[in-house]
Amino acid sequence: MKKRWPITILYRAFSSSTTSTTASFPLKHVKKSNFDSALSSLRHHVQAADFVAIDLEMTGITSAPWRDSFEFDRFDVRYLKVKDSAEKFAVIQFGVSPFRWDPLKQSFITHPHNFFIFQRQELPLDGAAYEFLCQTTSMDFLAKYQFDFNACIHEGVSYLSREQEDKALKHVNSTYEDESLDSWHSLKEIRDTHLFNIPDILFAERMKDRLSEWLGGLLRNRDGGSEVQPSFNDSKQQFETIFFKMRPAISLNGFTSHQLLLIQLVVRKHFKDLAYLRVSGENSCSQNVIVYIESESDKKMLMKEVKDEQKIDAEMSIKASIGFRHVIDLLSSEKKLIVGHNCFLDIAHIYSKFFGPLPLTAEEFISSVNKYFPHIIDTKILLNSNSILQQRMKKSSTSLSKAFSVLCPQIALGSKSTHLALQPSVKVEVEVDDIRSSNWNSGVKHEAGYDAFMTGCVFAQACSHLGIDFKQQSSSENLAHNEKLREHVNLLYLSWTNGEIINLSTGNRTSESLASNKRKNHYPKILFECIVIVWGFPSHLKAWDIRECISKVYGPTSVISVYHVDETAVFVQFSRAEMVSKFLDLKGSLDRNNDPISVLHPLAKLLEGGNTCAASYETYKEICSSTVSKVLFADQAKAVGIKWKTKLVESSDKTKEHESLRKVKAVNSDPSCGERTKNKNFDDHPCSFNGSRRTNTNLPIELLSEIFEELTDCENISHRAAVCMSFMASCHQNFLPSTFISSSISFLHCSHNHHQNLALSSNVQTHKHHQMFLPQLKESRCASTSYDGWLLTLPFDRKQNLYLSNPFARDRIKLGTAQALRVVTSISPLDPKCVVLDIHK
Amino acid sequence: MVPKFKPSPLRIRSFCTKTVQQNPHHWPIKQITKTNFNESLSEIKNHISSSDFIAVSLQNTGSFSSPWHRVSTFDTPETAYLKAKFAAERFQILQFAICPFKLQASKVIAYPYNFHLFPRDELKMGMPSYSFTCQTSYLTAMAKEGFDFNTCIYDGISYLSEAQESTVKVRMGNPMAVDHATKSSSSPALSVADTVFIERVRSRVKHWKNACTDSDIKTEAALVTSLRKIVLGGEQFGSRPSMTIDVCSERQVQLVLKMLEDFSDVLVPLIIPAKGGGTQAVRAVLTSSDEDKHLLKRELQTFEFEQNKRVRGFREVIDLISASQKPIVAHNSLNDFTFIHSKFLAPLPPNMNEFICSLRLAFPQVIDVNYLLKDIGPVKKMTNISATIAYLKNRFFAPIEMEIPNQANENEGKIHGHNVVKICQLFGKLCSILKITPDAIESSDDFLASAINRYANIFYSLPGSSQEPTNEEIRGWTNDKRKVSCEDVVFLWGFRERISAGILKNMLQGSHEVFAEAFNVRMVDRSCAIVVFGKPGLSNTFKNVMNSKEVSGPLREMVSDGLKAAGYETYQRVCSSGLWESALADALDKALASHNCLSEAAYETKQSEIYLSNELINLAEL
Numbered sequence A: 001m002k003k004r005w006p007i008t009i010l011y012r013a014f015s016s017s018t019t020s021t022t023a024s025f026p027l028k029h030v031k032k033s034n035f036d037s038a039l040s041s042l043r044h045h046v047q048a049a050d051f052v053a054i055d056l057e058m059t060g061i062t063s064a065p066w067r068d069s070f071e072f073d074r075f076d077v078r079y080l081k082v083k084d085s086a087e088k089f090a091v092i093q094f095g096v097s098p099f100r101w102d103p104l105k106q107s108f109i110t111h112p113h114n115f116f117i118f119q120r121q122e123l124p125l126d127g128a129a130y131e132f133l134c135q136t137t138s139m140d141f142l143a144k145y146q147f148d149f150n151a152c153i154h155e156g157v158s159y160l161s162r163e164q165e166d167k168a169l170k171h172v173n174s175t176y177e178d179e180s181l182d183s184w185h186s187l188k189e190i191r192d193t194h195l196f197n198i199p200d201i202l203f204a205e206r207m208k209d210r211l212s213e214w215l216g217g218l219l220r221n222r223d224g225g226s227e228v229q230p231s232f233n234d235s236k237q238q239f240e241t242i243f244f245k246m247r248p249a250i251s252l253n254g255f256t257s258h259q260l261l262l263i264q265l266v267v268r269k270h271f272k273d274l275a276y277l278r279v280s281g282e283n284s285c286s287q288n289v290i291v292y293i294e295s296e297s298d299k300k301m302l303m304k305e306v307k308d309e310q311k312i313d314a315e316m317s318i319k320a321s322i323g324f325r326h327v328i329d330l331l332s333s334e335k336k337l338i339v340g341h342n343c344f345l346d347i348a349h350i351y352s353k354f355f356g357p358l359p360l361t362a363e364e365f366i367s368s369v370n371k372y373f374p375h376i377i378d379t380k381i382l383l384n385s386n387s388i389l390q391q392r393m394k395k396s397s398t399s400l401s402k403a404f405s406v407l408c409p410q411i412a413l414g415s416k417s418t419h420l421a422l423q424p425s426v427k428v429e430v431e432v433d434d435i436r437s438s439n440w441n442s443g444v445k446h447e448a449g450y451d452a453f454m455t456g457c458v459f460a461q462a463c464s465h466l467g468i469d470f471k472q473q474s475s476s477e478n479l480a481h482n483e484k485l486r487e488h489v490n491l492l493y494l495s496w497t498n499g500e501i502i503n504l505s506t507g508n509r510t511s512e513s514l515a516s517n518k519r520k521n522h523y524p525k526i527l528f529e530c531i532v533i534v535w536g537f538p539s540h541l542k543a544w545d546i547r548e549c550i551s552k553v554y555g556p557t558s559v560i561s562v563y564h565v566d567e568t569a570v571f572v573q574f575s576r577a578e579m580v581s582k583f584l585d586l587k588g589s590l591d592r593n594n595d596p597i598s599v600l601h602p603l604a605k606l607l608e609g610g611n612t613c614a615a616s617y618e619t620y621k622e623i624c625s626s627t628v629s630k631v632l633f634a635d636q637a638k639a640v641g642i643k644w645k646t647k648l649v650e651s652s653d654k655t656k657e658h659e660s661l662r663k664v665k666a667v668n669s670d671p672s673c674g675e676r677t678k679n680k681n682f683d684d685h686p687c688s689f690n691g692s693r694r695t696n697t698n699l700p701i702e703l704l705s706e707i708f709e710e711l712t713d714c715e716n717i718s719h720r721a722a723v724c725m726s727f728m729a730s731c732h733q734n735f736l737p738s739t740f741i742s743s744s745i746s747f748l749h750c751s752h753n754h755h756q757n758l759a760l761s762s763n764v765q766t767h768k769h770h771q772m773f774l775p776q777l778k779e780s781r782c783a784s785t786s787y788d789g790w791l792l793t794l795p796f797d798r799k800q801n802l803y804l805s806n807p808f809a810r811d812r813i814k815l816g817t818a819q820a821l822r823v824v825t826s827i828s829p830l831d832p833k834c835v836v837l838d839i840h841k
Numbered sequence B: 001m002v003p004k005f006k007p008s009p010l011r012i013r014s015f016c017t018k019t020v021q022q023n024p025h026h027w028p029i030k031q032i033t034k035t036n037f038n039e040s041l042s043e044i045k046n047h048i049s050s051s052d053f054i055a056v057s058l059q060n061t062g063s064f065s066s067p068w069h070r071v072s073t074f075d076t077p078e079t080a081y082l083k084a085k086f087a088a089e090r091f092q093i094l095q096f097a098i099c100p101f102k103l104q105a106s107k108v109i110a111y112p113y114n115f116h117l118f119p120r121d122e123l124k125m126g127m128p129s130y131s132f133t134c135q136t137s138y139l140t141a142m143a144k145e146g147f148d149f150n151t152c153i154y155d156g157i158s159y160l161s162e163a164q165e166s167t168v169k170v171r172m173g174n175p176m177a178v179d180h181a182t183k184s185s186s187s188p189a190l191s192v193a194d195t196v197f198i199e200r201v202r203s204r205v206k207h208w209k210n211a212c213t214d215s216d217i218k219t220e221a222a223l224v225t226s227l228r229k230i231v232l233g234g235e236q237f238g239s240r241p242s243m244t245i246d247v248c249s250e251r252q253v254q255l256v257l258k259m260l261e262d263f264s265d266v267l268v269p270l271i272i273p274a275k276g277g278g279t280q281a282v283r284a285v286l287t288s289s290d291e292d293k294h295l296l297k298r299e300l301q302t303f304e305f306e307q308n309k310r311v312r313g314f315r316e317v318i319d320l321i322s323a324s325q326k327p328i329v330a331h332n333s334l335n336d337f338t339f340i341h342s343k344f345l346a347p348l349p350p351n352m353n354e355f356i357c358s359l360r361l362a363f364p365q366v367i368d369v370n371y372l373l374k375d376i377g378p379v380k381k382m383t384n385i386s387a388t389i390a391y392l393k394n395r396f397f398a399p400i401e402m403e404i405p406n407q408a409n410e411n412e413g414k415i416h417g418h419n420v421v422k423i424c425q426l427f428g429k430l431c432s433i434l435k436i437t438p439d440a441i442e443s444s445d446d447f448l449a450s451a452i453n454r455y456a457n458i459f460y461s462l463p464g465s466s467q468e469p470t471n472e473e474i475r476g477w478t479n480d481k482r483k484v485s486c487e488d489v490v491f492l493w494g495f496r497e498r499i500s501a502g503i504l505k506n507m508l509q510g511s512h513e514v515f516a517e518a519f520n521v522r523m524v525d526r527s528c529a530i531v532v533f534g535k536p537g538l539s540n541t542f543k544n545v546m547n548s549k550e551v552s553g554p555l556r557e558m559v560s561d562g563l564k565a566a567g568y569e570t571y572q573r574v575c576s577s578g579l580w581e582s583a584l585a586d587a588l589d590k591a592l593a594s595h596n597c598l599s600e601a602a603y604e605t606k607q608s609e610i611y612l613s614n615e616l617i618n619l620a621e622l
Helices: A008-014 A035-048 A075-088 A136-144 A149-155 A162-178 A198-222 A230-235 A257-270 A296-320 A325-334 A344-355 A362-372 A379-385 A387-392 A400-407 A418-422 A448-465 A543-554 A578-592 A596-600 A617-624 A633-640 A654-669 A680-684 A691-695 A701-710 A714-723 A725-734 B009-026 B034-050 B077-090 B136-144 B149-155 B162-172 B192-213 B215-219 B222-232 B250-263 B290-312 B315-324 B333-345 B352-362 B369-376 B385-395 B418-433 B438-443 B445-455 B472-478 B501-509 B538-547 B553-560 B568-576 B584-597 B601-613
Strands: A028-030 A051-058 A091-102 A107-110 A113-116 A131-135 A239-244 A247-252 A274-280 A286-292 A337-340 A376-378 A428-432 A435-437 A491-495 A500-503 A509-511 A531-535 A559-566 A569-574 A613-616 A758-763 A768-773 A780-784 A791-795 A802-806 A811-816 A822-825 A836-839 B030-032 B053-060 B093-104 B107-110 B113-116 B131-135 B234-237 B240-246 B267-273 B279-286 B328-330 B366-368 B401-403 B489-493 B519-525 B528-533 B564-567
Touching (some): A035 A325, A051 A344, A075 A362, A075 A491, A075 A500, A091 A448, A113 A149, A113 A448, A136 B149, A149 B149, A162 A296, A162 A344, A198 A239, A198 A286, A325 A344, A337 A448, A344 A362, A376 A379, A376 A491, A379 A387, A379 A448, A379 A491, A428 A448, A531 A617, A531 A633, A543 A559, A569 A578, A569 A633, A578 A613, A613 A617, B034 B093, B034 B315, B053 B333, B053 B418, B077 B568, B093 B315, B113 B149, B131 B136, B162 B290, B192 B240, B250 B267, B290 B315, B315 B333, B328 B418, B366 B369, B369 B385, B369 B418, B401 B418, B489 B538, B489 B584, B501 B519, B501 B528, B528 B538, B528 B584, B538 B553, B538 B564, B564 B568
Parallel strands (some): A051 A337, A107 A428, A337 A376, B053 B328
Antiparallel strands (some): A247 A286, A274 A286, A500 A509, A531 A569, A531 A613, A758 A768, A791 A802, A822 A836, B053 B093, B093 B107, B489 B528, B489 B564, B519 B528
16 A cells, blocks of 8 residues: 555655754744733734734644545545544644735735644533544654644643633533522532541531630620630631631631531531531632621522622633633634635634534535635645746645745745845745844744744745735735635635645635646546445455456456555445446345355455445445544444445346346356256356356357357467357357366466466456466366366376366365366365366266 | 541641652652663663562553543443453553562562653554544643653654564564474375475475585676576575575465475575465575574574564563563552553453453463552542552551662653552552561462462452542442442433432432332433442333333423433443443433344343343442
8 A cells, every 4th residue: 555644744844854953933932821922912913914824733634544535535525534633633833923014114024923732621621531632653743843742731822612611601600590509519518417437426526616616706706795715726727717708707727528528517507607618719729618697698698799709700710711712713803814725624623623513514614614714825725726826836846845945935045045036026024022033044943833934925925926016905905805816715625635625705616627737637537426435355355356356247347446445445436336236236145145156256255254344435424424533444334333244225226236136146056057048068067157247249159150260279269268158158069178168257268288387377357368387287188167266187198187276376186087077166175165076978 | 447546637647748758759760761771671671580579550641531431330340341441542651660679578679660652653554553542631730740741752662562563573574483383283194286396396495505505606607697596596685595485375384394394404494474464485595504504593583683672662671571470560450451451462352351361361460459458448449549558557557668779860850650669669568467478478489479369360359430439429329338230220311411419319219119219329420320229120120111101200201301211231332332422321322222223132132131140340349
């Protein structure tokens, strides 16, 4: 299987890896500590910007090798694959680079930001833990480019998606409003539990004494008594008198949770005018207090007060954990032109991380994206679809770093090479923390911030080549509405592999149409209804074997291509759509019947092992839509819960197919009567024939005999005999009665020359002939048998033994001294249960 | 068991923080990464072979994704295994600490090592793992401890499991020397075909050998030599001439090997594996003398050794531990050993029994300190080792002196892997409390063996639940000392969310007569509860009622609101068919749906019911 790099960012970087320098490119790194200040400055930059370039770094691209992008991906399947990737992997770095045209300086000013992001579970949300997948190759790749994982995990900015925020707010509302005061979780009532052991009882008594003492003191105090609280001194740390919501209270410190439980019990049981509360104090640690209350209504008031405060706190903490999403909200609300490079996956990531779960269909996704980001431009499409730019690119690769170095050499090389100034170039200046620089070392680090910067530069330069004059461009006008850009806005590569482009504003899909396209089309147009997916077949079968196997049944032109999804699964593309249902029907019936006839069927090779499954393209889509990701496709299908072996397709000619199938079986199960009417001599011919071959013209025997007369070469005869039934019958009648017999299963014909020990095998499907050296053929003739690949060797000397031999395995089985002309074996001769039938005159 | 001495709660705390927290930061635990791995290996090997026990402790990227995925008290060993398996297959080990140690009187002499691992695809074959899952909470917690992720990812040691190694070997197609096991299979009667085959090969080999050894060749022109080479099919193997003999079956391999024995004075046979498994060819290498032959064999061995080392990576250490056959001490053995099995041995088998069998081959004795703890008395379930040590310290007099003769760590970075030393310490304490005394270890190995055997290989005695019994519901369970048969357990779901077990119990109490008897309710997660019936048979009555039309009264009301019930076998099916939805209710619904559409499933249930009736879950152990 050919090696495919699944990672788009990967090849972007591989080409740029040659110039790795340590000199730093001015880039604003944003982490938890400086996020707030960076956000406010970024806000101004984005508001003033003409466009904003973005780039993302993820922990992986494909969750399993078969989830990679294939030519055989229909757009909906492609979307499912992108969806899977965006849902499973995490974004760990986000580059934002707002570009603004400075009319004074006649150049672009950009502020490249490099955000480290890492989603932490900051809110006590219920249920599933946050988790993400890491693809080991991607991690290793990031490590190669010195990605700072510590900065990301230790100090990355966390975030909440809009959906998570809504959920959290709803959760807060329901906990603080819906339920009655008593079942409120932080004041959870405890049932009367019996105190089991002496220590607990003693402790409870002590607490009771202390509390009543405190209460007594409090009441005396209020009644104008003096400050008497003598016995509390020893445990001042534990029982600290404070004021809680204008009420006297005790703050409990240094107790174990069990002790607190006992105290709570005591308060409930014995003190009507005390209330036990657990409130979240400062530093987010909870504080346990016992508050003095005047009456039941006072208690309610207190509870409400506490509750409201806690609700506000909870809402505040939710707001605080929005984090990096503020940046996305900013980009979305400003409706600026977003520029990315091959950014469909990036957009999907942004959607799933910061808005909500990805919709089930590509259509819904596109319309929602368009709502959030009305203008997106993909520089990769821009470069590929415009002929002026293609010329500029000199047909080089459109990977980001390549495009950057070709289009913006003066920037890439840090304005050092003056001789390149011949071509009109857009000037770009970088400003970080109010320090402007127009001269820098070409810091080609593989970082989101730098990639975003490169994307922006490529875009600016491309615009200038397209004839957009930034000097004329008024600052109020949105670049996205520019005439020259209009046809490129909102087009994204759904899949770079097969050049399918989707228009985000209309939802239309088009294939990349440019003739100048560098990509070669390896595959003819794919009709998905002609595709069957087969998996679980014996592991030694390769695409070619499978093609051969199926061609034996449906003819050499039936299969257009066989494509490996991974080592356990293939797509088989048939030439006609109805063959899909035919194939699945046939396979289904072979699965059911495990008789020797099915074993002899050409497809048996494919079905060996009994785990081979097949289904139409729709099933493939279904498997792709699962959230499970097993490494091997066959395991995935099992994990998805597919228990059948063949999924039939409803089709109109199904009944017809069944009929012909039965006919084939009739021939198979009783070969001697199969074609009796045609020729009597043929009766003893044991070879089985399969249905598809009978479609060849059956010429009248008289005519055939004429042809025979012209043929002198026995090889030729054997080839023709393999094509036509009546030809073969006639052949038997008239010529060479036993020098050759063609097995319809193996398509192996042997002619021989008893002096040379050579045999010739020919394959009518491929029209290839193979000569082979057969030591077994010494002093004997050769005939074939009914089982794949086995030859019958007939000795010239009749007293010698007959052998079944396998020219490939160099194996030989002695049959004795019979005078057989043909031999039928029930199954492979290697099987101990094999029954051999020999026929002689 | 009433403790003999109970100090004031405050004193316990301060006491334990002083003794346990202080020490660990001075424990010199050797940190091992890719850079110092090879040089440390021999030292580790020595320590392993001279130790009595080996403690292990893992730092993973996650454990359970949803509350119900955690192994809990209502799990049978089988479902517990399936849960552990699910975790082991998804998450990754980032740190693997081992500590070979000796017990001498009240002294533990320990040699702790902490290995940083990262599954790097060094051979570009998608191994050892294509991807792995991380839980943010785990990573954040590791970050808080000062874990250096850059070291881990840049410089972590990679590895391959045994199963992966053998596929890699096949795929790399490196020639293997013939060991006598493959050679000495009984030779069946030769058929004519065999004889022909052998003779043909023999003559080829003879010609080639003669041509090679023929001294006249040297006088020939270069062209003639190369022509001869082509005709004879000779190749070079290193500096020696060799010849490849193609074979079609394992039988032919045997035949060729047997035939080559006749030339064993100068020819060394090598087997070249085929890509899809099996043998592709046999290669005969010509050596000039007996001496040269031994030299070749040695060369092959070192080549294989070097390659294995490169391929195995960290598994070399696992192999060392396995080869030493020393008892292994772990804290949460089910969890740790499912990880170890899946990362370093082979993919996890589908059930617990196979797992234990397979594991026992590599590690004959695994001791879980949690199980030792159980013998001491009704110890509260503790997953925190430090807390357990503190607990023991307060109740028993068993001072253990830790001696770590490792040299001071040369690494500047933070020291990780304290847990493994704590496990040693805890084990030492437990041994002294349980009178598996170090003296006994020294005096008689048999005694030790029998004592250890009592505790070895019990993977599932205490489920790894660390929930503190603070909730009222769970307290109710703690008092319940009975073992409950799975048959008496019913899973309930479809009620409104955020209901408490108490409320649910109240609702159920009046709803049907089966709830007139004693029963217990406990929440599994927010979506699902389990009900345990005190009286056998009631669970079936209840399930039948739920499925019949006769359901009436308040229960009917609840069913109309969406309440559903299923027996324990449905839960087992959820685990065995891998329906790891985030809410148990969804998983149970799915299991029921797939169950209904499968006709053959009726048979399955019958079996599992039989199986179930013998199965007891221990609800008292919390």
